[in-house]
Amino acid sequence: INLDDVSNLDDLDRLHIVPEKICFRYNPGPELARGNAIIGKPEEAKYGMTKEQLMTCVDWAKKKGISYIGIHTMVISAELELPGLLGTISMMFDLANEIRDKKGVTVSFIDFGGGIGIPYRPEQDPVDIEGLGEGARKLFEEKMKGFDHTRICFECGRAITGPYGFLVTKAIHYKHIYRDYIGVDACMADLMRPGMYGAYHHVTVLGKADAPKDHVYDVVGSLCENCDKFAIQRPLPEIKTGDLIVIHDTGAHGHSMGYNYNGRLRHQEILVHENGSVQQIRRNETLFDLFATLDFPNLKENTAKVTKE
Ligand SMILES: Cc1ncc(COP(=O)(O)O)c(C=O)c1O
Known part of the structure; x- marks a missing residue:
């Protein structure tokens, strides 16, 4: 002890x-x-x-x-x-x-x-x-x-x-207001460090390693917290909706710091073996997981119905 x-x-x-x-x-x-x-x-x-x-x-x-x-x-x-x-x-x-x-x-x-x-x-x-x-x-x-x-x-x-984990996420939105934003399908519930203490995580875009970094983006998640940003004013190659974005060095304080705020479901985890083969070692959470600890009349039936629908 x-x-x-x-x-x-x-x-x-x-x-x-x-x-x-x-x-x-x-x-x-x-x-x-x-x-x-x-x-x-x-x-x-x-x-x-x-x-x-x-x-x-x-x-x-x-x-x-x-x-x-x-x-x-x-x-x-x-x-x-x-x-x-x-x-x-x-x-x-x-x-x-x-x-x-x-x-x-x-x-x-x-x-x-x-x-x-x-x-x-x-x-x-x-x-x-x-x-x-x-x-x-x-x-x-x-x-x-x-x-x-x-x-x-x-x-x-x-x-x-730490260096052996990567958060792979997809660009699903963009917006151009006072800054250029790329919205991704992960959020700070998947990786809290940048939002929690302004930690830097390197970001790359799959297939664009050699493309010029001639755009400056805030890469953001969808939580209703303005600190939900994986990268702030980061020079990156042009990002199109559908691009896969890799957030590096998430093997420590990543998934394990995850949470369900805003009803976000924790992501699956994939292990890459030395020979290159991949194995799912943790599944994606479902709505059922989110409600699993709640207990009141008819909840289970209703959740099952919603999940099915
Ligand atoms: C007791 C203890 N050991 C180890 C760690 C991990 O530290 P680090 O990630 O800086 O190596 C922590 C983090 O809070 C801790 O409290």
Whole structure:
């Protein structure tokens, strides 16, 4: 169990739970002034607990006889540069030392959280993973004497799956008002990142890789939210109704962040195998799925009738 707050100790006590392994999530607050676009300044972020609270948690775990104690944090996200990632590592190594000095506990593992970014923009370079490993090793040798059995880990889901997912959508509308808009049949319920934090996702048009990018479009979904835009003022080749538009790097925080606002149904997912064959691994949602959790008289019959019609 990874506790986000000291108050969770009361929950464990109330439920008479003494985990075999336990972990505590640290929020350095003003000690780490550096902010992150996605997570925000640690001081203003809801995650984790203060150092003092974390020490209270370590005392609790010691008292309960738990010998496998870990520490966790997540202060940055989608980071491409080594100083930010190594800064997290260094901070957590210092914390491990402080816990040992003050509480006589040698933590069994340190989890640096997520944070390893991917190059969403074509001009960006991927994280220098070997450099990160090398930097982590140097910091370990410098700061972690006597921690030979302490595991260290990152949660690198985005880095592993992010670049390998694509949202394929069709241009179904255009309008020319004060800007040129292309309306597509996906919307931010399929991919929330651009609308939620202005994230850039690269956009290409199938069959037009070599066409000049001589048009500037907002590529938009159909939700009644003006932030439902996959691309804003993006130079792209001319797009015609029916063109397939590919939104890149949607393998993380894509479908899994999906929702049903405006009655939108979640899309199917297709797995492309190494040999090029394709397999549907998730079907499209239907109206029946949308109403499946509702429960009132005659609902099922009516929904079945509407779906059939
Ligand atoms: C605990 C934890 N680990 C990992 C992640 C994923 O982080 P990222 O996608 O930046 O690697 C998150 C995201 O919110 C998280 O809260």
